[in-house]
Amino acid sequence: MNERAIVCKGLTKRFGDFIAVNNISFDVDQGEIFGFLGANGAGKTTAMRMLCGLSYPTSGEAAVAGYNVFKQQEAIKRNIGYMSQKFSLYESLTVKENIRFYGGVYGLSDRQLKEKGDELITQLGMENEVKKMVGSLPLGWKQKLAFSVAIIHQPRIVFLDEPTGGVDPVTRRQFWDLIYAAAEKGITIFVTTHYMDEAEYCNRISIMVDGRIDALDTPANLKQQFRATSMDEVFYALARSAKRSAD
Amino acid sequence: MKQFMVFVRKEFHHVFRDRRTLLILFGLPIMQILLFGYALTTEIKNAQIVIADHAKDAASEQLISRIAASKYFTINSVALADNEIEAAFRKGKVKCVVVIPAGFGNDLLHGNSAQLQIIADASDPNTAKTLTNYLTAIATDYQQDLYPTANVPLRIEPLTRMLYNPEMNGSMNFVPGVMALVLMIICTTLTSVSIVREKEMGTMEILLVSPFKPTYVVLAKAVPYLVLALTDFVIILLLSVFLLEMPVRGSLPLLFLESMLFIITCLSLGLLISSVTSSQQMAMLVSMMGMMLPTILFTGFIFPLENMPVPLQVISNLVPSRWYYMIVKAVMLKGLGPGVIWKESLVLAGMTVVLLTISIKTFKTRLA
Amino acid sequence: METVTLHNISKTYGKGATPALKDVSFSVNKGELFGLIGPDGAGKSTIFRILTTLLLADEGTATVGGLDVVKDYHRIRSSVGYMPGRFSLYQDLTIEENLTFFATLFGTTVAANYELIKDIYRQIAPFKDRRAGKLSGGMKQKLALCCALVHKPEVLFLDEPTTGVDAVSRREFWDMLQQLKQQGITIVVSTPYMDEARRCERIALIQAGSILSIDTPDAIINAYPGQLYALKAAHIPHLLNDVRGFEGVGQCYAAGEYLHMVFRSGSEEHLLAFLEGKGHKDIILKKIKPDIEDCFIRLLTTTHQ
Numbered sequence: 001m002n003e004r005a006i007v008c009k010g011l012t013k014r015f016g017d018f019i020a021v022n023n024i025s026f027d028v029d030q031g032e033i034f035g036f037l038g039a040n041g042a043g044k045t046t047a048m049r050m051l052c053g054l055s056y057p058t059s060g061e062a063a064v065a066g067y068n069v070f071k072q073q074e075a076i077k078r079n080i081g082y083m084s085q086k087f088s089l090y091e092s093l094t095v096k097e098n099i100r101f102y103g104g105v106y107g108l109s110d111r112q113l114k115e116k117g118d119e120l121i122t123q124l125g126m127e128n129e130v131k132k133m134v135g136s137l138p139l140g141w142k143q144k145l146a147f148s149v150a151i152i153h154q155p156r157i158v159f160l161d162e163p164t165g166g167v168d169p170v171t172r173r174q175f176w177d178l179i180y181a182a183a184e185k186g187i188t189i190f191v192t193t194h195y196m197d198e199a200e201y202c203n204r205i206s207i208m209v210d211g212r213i214d215a216l217d218t219p220a221n222l223k224q225q226f227r228a229t230s231m232d233e234v235f236y237a238l239a240r241s242a243k244r245s246a247d
Numbered sequence: 248m249k250q251f252m253v254f255v256r257k258e259f260h261h262v263f264r265d266r267r268t269l270l271i272l273f274g275l276p277i278m279q280i281l282l283f284g285y286a287l288t289t290e291i292k293n294a295q296i297v298i299a300d301h302a303k304d305a306a307s308e309q310l311i312s313r314i315a316a317s318k319y320f321t322i323n324s325v326a327l328a329d330n331e332i333e334a335a336f337r338k339g340k341v342k343c344v345v346v347i348p349a350g351f352g353n354d355l356l357h358g359n360s361a362q363l364q365i366i367a368d369a370s371d372p373n374t375a376k377t378l379t380n381y382l383t384a385i386a387t388d389y390q391q392d393l394y395p396t397a398n399v400p401l402r403i404e405p406l407t408r409m410l411y412n413p414e415m416n417g418s419m420n421f422v423p424g425v426m427a428l429v430l431m432i433i434c435t436t437l438t439s440v441s442i443v444r445e446k447e448m449g450t451m452e453i454l455l456v457s458p459f460k461p462t463y464v465v466l467a468k469a470v471p472y473l474v475l476a477l478t479d480f481v482i483i484l485l486l487s488v489f490l491l492e493m494p495v496r497g498s499l500p501l502l503f504l505e506s507m508l509f510i511i512t513c514l515s516l517g518l519l520i521s522s523v524t525s526s527q528q529m530a531m532l533v534s535m536m537g538m539m540l541p542t543i544l545f546t547g548f549i550f551p552l553e554n555m556p557v558p559l560q561v562i563s564n565l566v567p568s569r570w571y572y573m574i575v576k577a578v579m580l581k582g583l584g585p586g587v588i589w590k591e592s593l594v595l596a597g598m599t600v601v602l603l604t605i606s607i608k609t610f611k612t613r614l615a
Numbered sequence: 616m617e618t619v620t621l622h623n624i625s626k627t628y629g630k631g632a633t634p635a636l637k638d639v640s641f642s643v644n645k646g647e648l649f650g651l652i653g654p655d656g657a658g659k660s661t662i663f664r665i666l667t668t669l670l671l672a673d674e675g676t677a678t679v680g681g682l683d684v685v686k687d688y689h690r691i692r693s694s695v696g697y698m699p700g701r702f703s704l705y706q707d708l709t710i711e712e713n714l715t716f717f718a719t720l721f722g723t724t725v726a727a728n729y730e731l732i733k734d735i736y737r738q739i740a741p742f743k744d745r746r747a748g749k750l751s752g753g754m755k756q757k758l759a760l761c762c763a764l765v766h767k768p769e770v771l772f773l774d775e776p777t778t779g780v781d782a783v784s785r786r787e788f789w790d791m792l793q794q795l796k797q798q799g800i801t802i803v804v805s806t807p808y809m810d811e812a813r814r815c816e817r818i819a820l821i822q823a824g825s826i827l828s829i830d831t832p833d834a835i836i837n838a839y840p841g842q843l844y845a846l847k848a849a850h851i852p853h854l855l856n857d858v859r860g861f862e863g864v865g866q867c868y869a870a871g872e873y874l875h876m877v878f879r880s881g882s883e884e885h886l887l888a889f890l891e892g893k894g895h896k897d898i899i900l901k902k903i904k905p906d907i908e909d910c911f912i913r914l915l916t917t918t919h920q
Binding site for chain 2: 668670688689692695697699700701703704707708715717719720722746763
């Protein structure tokens with residue numbers, strides 16, 4: 001069965017005269033790694049907010065994990081995970097306390113918390129850091145931990161907003177190992193990034209320009225379509241045509 | 248010099264483009280004046296009182312009519328038995344009872360010392376104190392009118408406040424207090440936040456990596472707020488003179504100079520706060536909690552300082568606004584000159600020198 | 616001639632903390648475009664702050680334009696241009712006001728050095744009455760660059776000017792730096808994006824407070840030991856897992872469309888046979904030239920071991 005994790009039809013968001021997201025339509029399959037690219041101000045963040053149930057679309061339809069973005073925002077929030085470069089863990093709590101806190105927020109039982117928490121720590125190889133303050137960990141570790149915590153409640157979809165910004169190339173790849181592992185378990189990955197090599201790791205990618213989705217396909221097909229040798233060139237060709245410039 | 252002026256102009260841009268700063272700058276003084284002038288006044292109007300007149304002679308009737316004539320009291324009923332008095336208090340309607348003992352008039356005329364019992368509901372101590380003050384004042388007035396030439400030794404402590412405020416206009420005491428409070432908030436909070444904002448935004452890094460001297464950064468920050476605070480001072484003064492009908496009995500230039508001194512004290516304090524904090528929230532918290540609360544508590548315009556325990560009175564000496572409050576009261580309400588307020592001015596000047604020295608010394612020419 | 620020098624610079628923030636810089640030495644020649652390449656937390660900003668006299672190093676000495684960063688800090692401050700990591704202009708002032716402010720602060724006027732910023736300023740001039748806070752990321756960077764240049768500095772320090780800026784603006788920004796270089800300004804620039812290293816004349820790869828390597832991008836690439844391979848098959852995640860399980864392979868990691876890998880002992884034939892045995896389809900294995908990121912990864916993993 002090819003269940004859809006996200007179904008999005010004609011989704012639009014206006015702020016007064018400004019059309020931040022202009023009639024975008026796409027589907028994401030369950031277990032797919034979906035790259036959501038676009039220049040600054042193209043409307044990525046606004047679109048992501050609507051899908052996460054944080055803001056109402058002006059028009060159009062969308063279902064996330066089978067729930068309607070207009071009527072079932074609470075159900076959406078229970079079934080997704082979210083992680084961004086800016087949103088991280090509580091720096092003044094220990095690794096374990098952070099895990100317990102976020103697990104608790106998503107209503108995990110004590111037993112589940114223990115099981116999941118131990119599994120997560122083993123997977124990250126952080127046995128010696130359990131009692132350390134998150135603030136004292138290197139950035140790369142924080143990001144990996146934040147990702148693992150974001151999927152501790154086994155959501156159907158996890159939204160990642162530039163999760164690897166500023167991280168060193170080795171840690172960046174370890175991060176993607178975690179993403180692959182999560183996708184193998186059937187979690188849908190919805191990710192934005194500024195690193196074009198990371199775009200290649202996605203099953204499919206969409207590129208937003210001025211609020212629209214101007215391209216949507218597998219990386220290989222897109223490169224063929226734009227006669228480009230790398231995603232960087234594809235992105236450049238599309239983003240260069242952008243009229244809008246806002247942050 | 249040109250660099251300095253450009254910096255000052257930039258500060259004005261910041262202020263006039265930020266609605267919140269403008270609101271604090273100009274909304275706050277107006278709001279405070281109106282609030283304290285009209286709503287939060289401790290002055291009491293039409294308080295229900297009961298008079299138990301056991302004398303029923305000419306003197307007691309005269310006194311009662313004087314009390315009745317005052318707009319502060321509404322006489323509920325006359326003559327009550329002792330047990331009725333307590334019942335009336337319990338119901339909470341009556342704030343104060345005046346018992347005029349039998350033979351009041353006779354004692355007053357011949358014995359030279361007549362007794363008057365004032366019983367107040369002290370569950371609300373402020374009201375009780377105010378009411379008894381008012382009643383004592385009326386009684387003393389009456390006494391004085393009876394013997395205009397006599398030297399009555401009774402007139403002491405509680406009357407001093409009303410001496411310069413014969414209409415017992417409550418807002419008078421607040422205006423100097425509000426001035427102190429508003430100037431304090433604007434100078435410390437706004438300056439400290441504006442410097443810390445540069446640290447937070449990263450612009451401080453660029454300013455430091457420029458030939459512009461760090462000391463000038465501090466001074467250029469202070470100048471606009473000095474101007475703005477003086478504007479506020481004028482606004483408060485105009486509001487209180489024309490709206491609250493406050494008199495300015497002393498010299499206006501003196502008042503202006505003293506206010507300028509106080510503003511500089513507060514600015515130095517703001518600069519000090521900004522050099523020891525690194526986030527806007529922290530600066531806000533320190534200046535609001537650390538400065539506003541002591542200003543309200545220890546200035547003496549809401550809670551009389553003389554009623555406080557000695558340790559708190561000692562602490563109050565450290566609060567600049569306390570001294571400014573005394574100065575304003577002296578100049579504005581009593582019409583006194585520099586000869587009387589030099590001590591207070593000297594204290595403020597001393598504080599300024601100390602604060603300014605520390606804040607310029609602690610201002611970092613580097614990041615860490 | 617060396618315009619910027621660092622000798623054995625070390626810096627630790629607070630007692631007991633991990634050192635931010637460990638014995639860092641390098642120099643930048645006059646008129647050079649020098650890149651500091653490394654991830655967040657590598658120590659790039661600390662280097663900039665020491666060179667711009669904002670921080671004192673615990674150990675070591677540094678000079679800028681022949682002046683000591685500790686003793687002559689005041690003279691250095693008027694001869695360098697600095698663009699800190701975060702966007703550090705006044706958001707509530709317009710483009711023009713910001714520029715005028717910084718020009719005056721440095722005791723000059725916009726007109727006096729207009730020639731230098733002309734090409735950059737022209738791109739944002741149509742919006743000169745717009746407040747800086749309302750500009751796009753790329754435009755903010757251009758304005759910040761103008762402000763850092765307006766007093767015609769001898770050395771320009773740019774701390775991660777392209778972070779958080781989209782690919783198009785990044786490219787434009789590097790083009791502008793090339794033009795500035797033509798005008799003889801020494802530029803020290805940092806970036807976490809490895810692909811930008813190629814736009815510099817010389818680079819220092821930096822990680823965890825230590826310099827891994829300093830040279831021209833080409834020399835660093837040529838110094839890569841052994842042969843790098845690119846490998847691809849239908850299912851990349853599975854391929855990565857399987858290759859890592861193959862004994863003859865040293866390092867293997869994802870790199871865009873392909874996996875990059877080096878052999879420790881095995882041969883191409885062995886690996887291909889092994890992978891076909893695992894059921895992989897459409898396998899492509901080819902020799903490639905490494906890029907800076909490959910070099911960085913190799914340096915990182917060898918120093919870690």
